[in-house]
Amino acid sequence: MTVERPNLDDFLMKLNADQFLKLDCAGKTPSEILDSASWLIQADESVPLKPKPVKVEGGDIGALLTDPIPLPNGDDPPEGTLPRQYSLWQQTDPVELSKGKVVAGTPELSVCYANNMFCFETEESQAAFMAEPRKYLTEEPSMPENYRLMMLGPKGIGVHTQAEKLSEMYGWKVIDYPKLVRDRLTDIL
Numbered sequence: 001m002t003v004e005r006p007n008l009d010d011f012l013m014k015l016n017a018d019q020f021l022k023l024d025c026a027g028k029t030p031s032e033i034l035d036s037a038s039w040l041i042q043a044d045e046s047v048p049l050k051p052k053p054v055k056v057e058g059g060d061i062g063a064l065l066t067d068p069i070p071l072p073n074g075d076d077p078p079e080g081t082l083p084r085q086y087s088l089w090q091q092t093d094p095v096e097l098s099k100g101k102v103v104a105g106t107p108e109l110s111v112c113y114a115n116n117m118f119c120f121e122t123e124e125s126q127a128a129f130m131a132e133p134r135k136y137l138t139e140e141p142s143m144p145e146n147y148r149l150m151m152l153g154p155k156g157i158g159v160h161t162q163a164e165k166l167s168e169m170y171g172w173k174v175i176d177y178p179k180l181v182r183d184r185l186t187d188i189l
Contacts, residue, residue, distance in 0.1 A: 051114035053130045065117065087116035094118055094136040095125035102147060145171060 023040070025033050065084050089097065096103040105119025109126045112118075113133045120126040129136055149166070153159040163174045 051133075053111045053113040053133050055126070055130070056110040056112050056117070084112055084115050084117055087118050089118065091119045093121045093125050095128050096121055098136050098139065147172065 023033060023036050028036070065086070087094070091105050091107075093101075093103045093105040103121045105121050105125075107119060109120040109123060110117055111120070111126060111129060111133075113129075118129060120129065147170075149172070151159045151163055160176070166172055167174045
């Protein structure tokens with residue numbers, strides 16, 4: 001047994017399924033191997049080369065992720081199409097977030113872009129995103145300086161660590177309420 005084989009197996013395990021081809025070539029002619037490889041790398045016609053934003057009708061949160069969105073020609077997507085998921089913004093309106101406002105979007109104003117679901121507060125935000133989706137996704141979202149966030153959790157879960165990281169990232173002031181109460185009680189007593 002050589003050292004290269006385990007290293008190669010480890011390398012292949014770290015790759016995604018779409019980053020390598022695995023072919024069983026035993027007993028096949030070169031033309032059969034070529035045909036097999038060509039079939040594996042053929043383009044998926046259900047996925048456009050350049051993603052386009054598509055308005056999603058409906059208002060049920062669960063249905064946004066599970067109901068099929070028809071192709072531009074009206075057909076249902078083929079079996080094996082990747083499932084949709086909420087974007088990194090979850091249900092926060094990315095257009096308003098780019099303006100420094102944290103606003104929850106509504107499922108009635110949803111758009112599917114590159115298999116990610118985006119929710120918007122207003123039709124104007126939805127229209128702006130439909131016109132230029134990449135504009136709102138390539139830049140890091142700007143968070144307002146006076147945004148208030150309350151984090152709760154039992155001791156040892158990492159609330160203070162996460163609060164400090166958010167403070168470093170966005171410049172928010174961290175207020176440790178239990179510490180304020182303890183300090184105030186110490187002053188009184």
